Amino acid sequence: xxxxxxxxxxxxxxxxxxxxxxxxxxxxxxxxxxxxxxxxxxxxxxxxxxxxxxxxxxxxxxxxxxxxxxxxxxxxxxxxxxxxxxxxxxxxxxxxxxxxxxxxxxxxxxxxxxxxxxxxxxxxxxxxxxxxxxxxxxxxxxxxxxxxxxxxxxxxxxxxxxxxxxxxxxxxxxxxxxxxxxxxxxxxxxxxxxxxxxxxxxxxxxxxxxxxxxxxxxxxxxxxxxxxxxxxxxxxxxxxxxxxxxxxxxxxxxxxxxxxxxxxxxxxxxxxxxxxxxxxxxxxxxxxxxxxxxxxxxxxxxxxxxxxxxxxxxxxxxxx
Ligand code: UDP
Ligand code: MG
Numbered sequence: 001x002x003x004x005x006x007x008x009x010x011x012x013x014x015x016x017x018x019x020x021x022x023x024x025x026x027x028x029x030x031x032x033x034x035x036x037x038x039x040x041x042x043x044x045x046x047x048x049x050x051x052x053x054x055x056x057x058x059x060x061x062x063x064x065x066x067x068x069x070x071x072x073x074x075x076x077x078x079x080x081x082x083x084x085x086x087x088x089x090x091x092x093x094x095x096x097x098x099x100x101x102x103x104x105x106x107x108x109x110x111x112x113x114x115x116x117x118x119x120x121x122x123x124x125x126x127x128x129x130x131x132x133x134x135x136x137x138x139x140x141x142x143x144x145x146x147x148x149x150x151x152x153x154x155x156x157x158x159x160x161x162x163x164x165x166x167x168x169x170x171x172x173x174x175x176x177x178x179x180x181x182x183x184x185x186x187x188x189x190x191x192x193x194x195x196x197x198x199x200x201x202x203x204x205x206x207x208x209x210x211x212x213x214x215x216x217x218x219x220x221x222x223x224x225x226x227x228x229x230x231x232x233x234x235x236x237x238x239x240x241x242x243x244x245x246x247x248x249x250x251x252x253x254x255x256x257x258x259x260x261x262x263x264x265x266x267x268x269x270x271x272x273x274x275x276x277x278x279x280x281x282x283x284x285x286x287x288x289x290x291x292x293x294x295x296x297x298x299x300x301x302x303x304x305x306x307x308x309x310x311x312x313x314x315x316x317x318x319x320x
Contacts, residue, residue, distance in 0.1 A: 009106070010093065014079075017050040020097060026099060045073055059310050068086055094159060100202070100203055125199050127261060151184070
């Protein structure tokens with residue numbers, strides 16, 4: 001059954017001058033070969049190298065190549081969201097520009113869509129280029145996230161995923177938080193889901209744009225938006241502190257009756273110190289959540305588009 005008449009490929013680009021031409025050369029024959037119309041949307045996430053010029057050139061070459069230039073660097077996730085917002089296909093595939101996500105999977109994705117699946121998570125079987133530490137930490141990250149959150153996240157799921165129009169509408173409408181974790185949203189929205197395995201290639205050229213610091217920030221954000229375990233820890237600590245205090249009080253009363261000693265400074269000091277420790281700990285956690293709430297109520301735009309190439313006029317307006 002043919003359910004997909006048009007496929008949108010969304011590619012985020014940040015300083016990828018070294019790979020863009022190669023990417024285009026590799027993906028073009030595949031897209032020309034599939035049994036549906038397509039559009040190739042590049043989102044230039046504020047690149048400072050020759051990427052914008054290369055993308056504009058590719059857009060001149062074919063009307064099916066569309067380019068969104070961000071006004072500055074907003075990050076990979078914002079780029080993918082923009083691409084989804086501007087897409088007009090019945091199926092959308094989000095992938096990286098560095099050829100780590102094999103473009104050869106596209107026909108298989110299309111087949112899977114045509115079988116009626118609506119959300120396809122692409123699962124890495126191996127990531128040669130990531131290195132031992134990155135593979136280990138990302139494995140650990142998913143283990144922890146799955147333990148503490150209600151939604152199940154596919155381990156090794158990547159930013160390589162494909163969704164049909166319906167889940168895309170849901171993402172557009174309801175997942176506009178500024179602290180986002182797109183691949184988790186994709187897995188949490190339900191719909192008819194499946195996974196496809198792929199082997200991650202080495203980056204074709206250029207360097208990884210993600211730093212350890214960035215990944216850490218990303219993980220903390222994911223945990224905060226998908227779990228309230230930190231809040232539960234706070235209440236657990238409160239409970240234990242409470243029990244400890246009651247025991248201490250009973251103990252000091254008992255000692256006073258039994259030995260007749262005055263209340264004792266030690267007890268007082270211990271209790272006060274303990275309570276303050278717990279109090280500060282709780283404040284810390286509440287602070288984390290407040291930070292998230294604050295960023296949500298600010299309602300800052302997820303991205304601002306400087307320029308959009310090859311889009312229908314009304315579609316451009318719609319997304320403004
Ligand atoms: N990227 C982006 N904005 C950023 C950082 C990265 O759009 O701020 C893009 C980048 O061009 C690439 C994809 O996101 O297409 C994945 O980045 P990268 O390959 O550097 O990450 P890694 O594969 O090493 O995790
Ligand atoms: Mg990469």
